[in-house]
Amino acid sequence: MTNVTPFTIAIPEAKLADLNQRLANTILASEIPNSGWSYGPSAAFVTRAIDRLRNGFDWRAHEAAINQHPQFTTEIDGQTIHFLHVKSGTPKATPLLLLHGWPGSFVEFLDVIAPLTAAGFDLVIPSLPGFGFSGPTKESGWNDSRIANALLELMTRIGYQRFGVQGGDAGAVIAPAIARAAPDRVIGVHVNAATMGFIPMGPIEPSEFPTFTDAERTRLQRLQQFMAERFGFNVLQSSRPQTVAYGISDSPSGLIAWLGDMFAGFGDSPDAIDVDKFLTNVLVYWFSGTAASSIRLYYENAHDPEAWSPKPNSGVPTGVAVFGRDEVAIRRFAEGGNTIARWTELDTGGHFAALEVPEVWAKEVVSFFSGLKR
Structure with a gap:
């Protein structure tokens, strides 16, 4: 199968009616008074999202806005791949593959399409296998490596021999994997x-600690706290994803809470992302039926015997942007397996920087790729 087919999002009215009925029938979980986000997403956060979906949020408007961009589907390795393909119209444009992670989607990149195409990039923005309108995965084994190979084939199929790759979250793992698979491309x-x-x-060897800068020590502490207190979602999705899958596939409020915990920085930044952008992302999962398949990516990677083995350095120039509320990357650990050509530390933004600070994110991406040989 090598056909590339135009695609338009058109959610049936029956699905919209069903969503509204489920939201109307929501049974909110009890919570400890004044506990905030200590136990997870607050009732206030979930209630606000439900109220917005039922009063004022216009899916059809967001659907139409997305459909202004050319979209396509194709089948690779037995799996449907949905993608946006937005050309700049610039002679000798630079092809750029943009990769989301979980619990994100192609929605993360909608606000950066204009500045990137204006800067001379032809954009390919896929829904990862098992995410969004790529639909659920149909078999096991769709780990980061397999996804990297499928996306490499996607770029071949639509005519790009050489291209750049940008990724965040899971995309930040898959992007280097693509480079290792085809460093010449x-x-x-x-x-x-x-x-x-x-x-x-x-x-980390105790003898190494004295060599760390104050910023590096802060990041290590932040990382250790995250692993100790906030890593539960990863453990569950890596071991028993189907357990939570029933709840987030059946209950839109459950899906809002499960995805919202990450988007809100576990309560640290619940207002960092516009609520309508967050809800558009949630509904992409809901309407595509990929809440369950998306979290299986964690299981597939956890059960990949090669996932945690040291990876060779592809030699491909690599740029790293460390945004303010997402400071965990440490250059000395990145340099062993990556050829770091640019390392930028910013005071603004967080884990979903393309949604939170799209202008800053786009400027950083353009600056990196503009200095590279095509």
């Missing part, structure tokens, strides 16, 4: 929300 890799491959992957 990748102009450069840029990442934000970087974790695996950019943080310590094991114990």
